[in-house]
Amino acid sequence: MAIVTGKNQRWRVFAAHAFLWILIGVMLLPLLAVISISLRPGNFATGSLIPTEISLEHWKLALGIPVQTADGALIEPPFPVLRWLWNSIKIAGITAFLIVAISTTAAYAFARLKFRFKSVILNGMLLLQIFPAVLALVAIYAVFDTIGNYLPWLGIETHAGLIVAYLGGIATHVWTIRGYFETIPVEIEECAKVDGATHWQAFRHVLLPMAVPILMVVFVLAFVGIIIEYPVASVLLREEPNLTLAVGSKYYLLEQRYLWGDFAAAAVLSGLPITAVFLLAQRWIVSGLTAGGVKG
Amino acid sequence: MHSIHWERWLAWSTTAGIGAVSLWLVFGIYSAGQPLWALGVLALTALAFYVYLSKANFAYRYLFPGLAAMAVFVAFPLLYTAQIGFTNYSSNNLLSLERATAYLLDQTEADESRAMGFTLHAAGKEFRLVLAPPHEPAEERDPDRLQALRAQSFVSPPLALLAAKKPVEVRMLPLGKETVRIGEPLPLIEVLKHRDALMAATLELPDGARLNYSGVREFAPLKKVWQRNADGSLTRLDDSAVYRPNFESGYFENAAGERMQPGFKVSIGLDNYKRMLFDADFRGPFIKIFAWTVVFSALTVVLTTAVGMTLAVMLNWEALRFRTVYRTLLFLPYAVPSFISILVFRGLFNQNFGEINMVLDALFGIKPAWFADPLLAQAMVLIVNTWLGYPYIMVLCTGLLKAVPADLYEASAIAGAKPLTNFFKITAPLIIKPLTPLLISVFAFNFNNFVLIALLTDGRPDFLNTKLPAGTTDILVSYTYRIAFRDSGQNFGLAAAISTVIFFMVATISLVNMRLAKVNADKK
Numbered sequence: 001m002a003i004v005t006g007k008n009q010r011w012r013v014f015a016a017h018a019f020l021w022i023l024i025g026v027m028l029l030p031l032l033a034v035i036s037i038s039l040r041p042g043n044f045a046t047g048s049l050i051p052t053e054i055s056l057e058h059w060k061l062a063l064g065i066p067v068q069t070a071d072g073a074l075i076e077p078p079f080p081v082l083r084w085l086w087n088s089i090k091i092a093g094i095t096a097f098l099i100v101a102i103s104t105t106a107a108y109a110f111a112r113l114k115f116r117f118k119s120v121i122l123n124g125m126l127l128l129q130i131f132p133a134v135l136a137l138v139a140i141y142a143v144f145d146t147i148g149n150y151l152p153w154l155g156i157e158t159h160a161g162l163i164v165a166y167l168g169g170i171a172t173h174v175w176t177i178r179g180y181f182e183t184i185p186v187e188i189e190e191c192a193k194v195d196g197a198t199h200w201q202a203f204r205h206v207l208l209p210m211a212v213p214i215l216m217v218v219f220v221l222a223f224v225g226i227i228i229e230y231p232v233a234s235v236l237l238r239e240e241p242n243l244t245l246a247v248g249s250k251y252y253l254l255e256q257r258y259l260w261g262d263f264a265a266a267a268v269l270s271g272l273p274i275t276a277v278f279l280l281a282q283r284w285i286v287s288g289l290t291a292g293g294v295k296g
Numbered sequence: 297m298h299s300i301h302w303e304r305w306l307a308w309s310t311t312a313g314i315g316a317v318s319l320w321l322v323f324g325i326y327s328a329g330q331p332l333w334a335l336g337v338l339a340l341t342a343l344a345f346y347v348y349l350s351k352a353n354f355a356y357r358y359l360f361p362g363l364a365a366m367a368v369f370v371a372f373p374l375l376y377t378a379q380i381g382f383t384n385y386s387s388n389n390l391l392s393l394e395r396a397t398a399y400l401l402d403q404t405e406a407d408e409s410r411a412m413g414f415t416l417h418a419a420g421k422e423f424r425l426v427l428a429p430p431h432e433p434a435e436e437r438d439p440d441r442l443q444a445l446r447a448q449s450f451v452s453p454p455l456a457l458l459a460a461k462k463p464v465e466v467r468m469l470p471l472g473k474e475t476v477r478i479g480e481p482l483p484l485i486e487v488l489k490h491r492d493a494l495m496a497a498t499l500e501l502p503d504g505a506r507l508n509y510s511g512v513r514e515f516a517p518l519k520k521v522w523q524r525n526a527d528g529s530l531t532r533l534d535d536s537a538v539y540r541p542n543f544e545s546g547y548f549e550n551a552a553g554e555r556m557q558p559g560f561k562v563s564i565g566l567d568n569y570k571r572m573l574f575d576a577d578f579r580g581p582f583i584k585i586f587a588w589t590v591v592f593s594a595l596t597v598v599l600t601t602a603v604g605m606t607l608a609v610m611l612n613w614e615a616l617r618f619r620t621v622y623r624t625l626l627f628l629p630y631a632v633p634s635f636i637s638i639l640v641f642r643g644l645f646n647q648n649f650g651e652i653n654m655v656l657d658a659l660f661g662i663k664p665a666w667f668a669d670p671l672l673a674q675a676m677v678l679i680v681n682t683w684l685g686y687p688y689i690m691v692l693c694t695g696l697l698k699a700v701p702a703d704l705y706e707a708s709a710i711a712g713a714k715p716l717t718n719f720f721k722i723t724a725p726l727i728i729k730p731l732t733p734l735l736i737s738v739f740a741f742n743f744n745n746f747v748l749i750a751l752l753t754d755g756r757p758d759f760l761n762t763k764l765p766a767g768t769t770d771i772l773v774s775y776t777y778r779i780a781f782r783d784s785g786q787n788f789g790l791a792a793a794i795s796t797v798i799f800f801m802v803a804t805i806s807l808v809n810m811r812l813a814k815v816n817a818d819k820k
Contacts, residue, residue: 009615012615012715013615013616016610016613016616017616017618019610020610020622020626023607023626024622024625024626027625027626027628027629027683028625028628030637030640030641030644030683031628031629031632031637031640033640033644033651034640037643037651043649101361102361102362102365103362105358105359105361105362106358106359106361106362106363108358109355109356109358109359110359113353113354113355113358114355115353115355115356115359116353121359121363125366128366128370128371128374129370130740130802130803130806131370131374131799131802131803132744132746132802133370133373134744134746134773134776134777135374135377135744135773135795135798135799135802136370136373136374136376136377136795137776137777137780137781137795138377138380138385138776138780138788138791138792138795139372139373139374139375139376139377139380139792140369140373141780141781141788142376142380142385142788143369143372143373143376146330146333149328150321150324150325150328151321164369165369166369167365167369168365168366168368168369168370169370170362170365170366171366174362199354203358224633227633228633228634228635230635230746230747230750230751231746231747231750231777234750234781235781245635246633246635249635249636249639250639250751252639253639253642253643253646258646258649260643260646260649263639263643264640264643267636267639267640270633270636271632271633271636274632274633274636275628275631275632275633278631278633279631282631
């Protein structure tokens with residue numbers, strides 16, 4: 001930069017570096033500490049932060065392998081972490097797929113078709129998403145309690161019920177995909193229609209293949225969003241083998257049964273892949289959203 | 297075209313099938329005494345059929361699944377919450393009147409007057425069960441009496457019992473006509489081993505009476521406890537006491553006002569709201585929790601902005617190297633799933649086993665009670681939330697800083713301004729305006745930041761001397777959750793009423809925000 005630099009510039013730069021490194025240290029310490037705790041024998045804070053003795057007991061338990069202690073007692077894994085992880089992935093995968101499906105078709109209508117009440121519906125959607133699901137937990141519980149009386153496979157304590165409960169949260173996704181569709185020239189589909197394609201064929205075979213990048217972004221966003229969702233899942237799922245990771249993890253740190261080391265291993269095991277996916281998605285989000293944000 | 301015919305036929309029969317299933321469902325819900333729910337399902341399926349079968353605008357065919365999902369699972373629950381706020385819906389008043397009545401009518405008790413004693417007898421590897429009228433063991437010594445008893449006794453075919461897997465129905469045969477030899481009865485300790493199998497068994501006598509296990513030596517027929525009267529009241533058959541549904545309290549009550557569990561759901565008007573405003577026991581903690589919610593959200597905005605903006609400005613300084621590395625590392629707290637990082641802090645802050653107190657103890661010899669002391673707990677909540685929230689503000693500010701023209705800084709450098717002057721005279725005034733609506737969104741988000749409170753403190757430490765458990769770190773939504781789903785009797789009605797109040801607060805915040813955003817947009 002063409003700014004005239006002062007004499008003490010070098011000191012300032014040095015101070016800034018030092019400050020930033022200290023801050024990074026403080027901010028990342030909790031994350032590093034968890035990795036260290038997961039490798040430390042025992043469930044209580046003993047000794048130093050850097051483990052003097054590496055023990056894989058917590059990792060074995062997190063992976064569902066029983067551990068033999070020195071005095072011969074066999075410790076069974078306290079919680080079915082892998083099962084919870086699988087529940088979370090299953091629910092999030094199915095939900096994200098359905099969310100992409102229904103928000104893509106809705107976004108297509110908003111981007112390309114003319115119909116009455118268009119702006120009313122669009123504004124209504126945005127208005128609705130101001131109110132988080134936490135505010136309607138009682139009603140969500142009551143609704144699924146009632147549904148369960150008639151369709152037991154869709155009631156409380158079922159994964160199908162939870163998936164269906166998540167399907168309402170599509171407003172932002174519709175908005176994102178709509179923005180992307182509007183950047184694609186409408187002429188391409190019109191050519192297809194001139195060649196005799198129906199609306200559905202033009203959408204399915206022309207527009208959809210071009211929108212794959214944004215659909216992947218929306219899929220990942222929805223997927224991560226549901227993996228970390230706590231309130232609705234905690235209301236609809238109660239039984240241990242049924243829980244998602246977000247609901248189950250809390251059981252490690254109850255005062256009656258405090259399993260700090262076991263929690264640390266389970267947290268690293270499940271947190272690392274989700275963090276990686278999120279960081280990867282971030283890159284897509286930036287490119288995807290800037291591409292979609294420019295309205296035609 | 298043969299194939300098209302066939303496809304047509306398939307499409308229509310599928311449609312007809314779906315229609316039949318939905319009608320069956322609607323009818324099922326209706327006949328279970330839920331006409332409004334049945335009407336709702338009927339309206340939704342009818343709309344689906346109309347959208348997909350009529351020649352109306354086909355745009356709605358693309359919209360229908362998404363809009364229906366939002367209407368049913370977002371809009372409807374919000375409205376339904378408001379409606380529940382006007383009822384006494386709770387764990388004591390969980391069922392509708394129809395279901396509560398059906399529940400009571402289903403209740404049975406053992407009819408002790410028609411009970412029969414039973415004995416178990418070994419029969420090879422299996423067992424025979426003998427039922428006899430109640431009598432003293434001494435009576436059996438009298439041959440005539442024994443003959444009479446035998447005439448009224450019944451015997452089962454050999455049963456597996458202990459090894460049995462499913463509930464069994466046993467047809468009993470008159471003992472008198474049975475020619476099999478029956479050995480000595482098994483001692484009680486042997487009988488108890490078969491208790492589970494016996495409890496699952498139903499014995500059917502030749503006259504059609506059905507008996508169930510009712511004690512270690514007895515089987516008895518079940519009889520109804522309640523009988524329904526024409527006016528909807530219930531009569532207890534034992535003592536002919538009449539219980540009438542009271543639509544004010546939501547319970548079946550007798551003349552003396554004694555209540556019968558379970559209660560049922562009734563509308564109680566504004567009672568839940570009156571409780572918030574006028575019940576001193578409830579209002580005290582409620583107002584404190586409301587105040588903390590506002591303080592918590594506001595301080596979170598201030599702290600995250602302070603940290604996030606400072607970092608954004610520093611990392612915008614071109615003389616600094618490795619800025620991308622710093623940015624990525626400082627962004628990490630945002631990328632870790634929040635439910636994991638919050639729980640990690642819950643563990644790190646633990647008073648006795650946590651690493652934070654270990655470090656503080658080693659350095660200063662103190663072990664603060666982060667979870668027991670109200671002020672410390674609130675401080676901890678704010679520390680954790682700042683850690684969680686600053687990366688978002690940092691990213692926002694980084695974006696906004698790019699829009700600040702560089703020549704302003706050149707001009708100020710020529711005038712000899714220091715970095716702090718630059719920040720307060722140029723940077724801050726320029727980015728604060730576009731930042732304000734975003735900060736209000738952060739405020740609104742934290743106003744309802746249920747996950748943080750639920751996973752970090754559960755709202756604890758609790759206020760002392762409150763009727764409903766209420767915590768010093770509880771924010772309104774987590775308090776609502778506690779009332780509805782935790783320790784205080786699952787009072788859904790009250791929780792829904794509070795949710796409705798929060799609903800209006802959130803709406804107000806958003807309205808202010810939209811106004812501000814509009815003012816900003818108009819100025820540009």
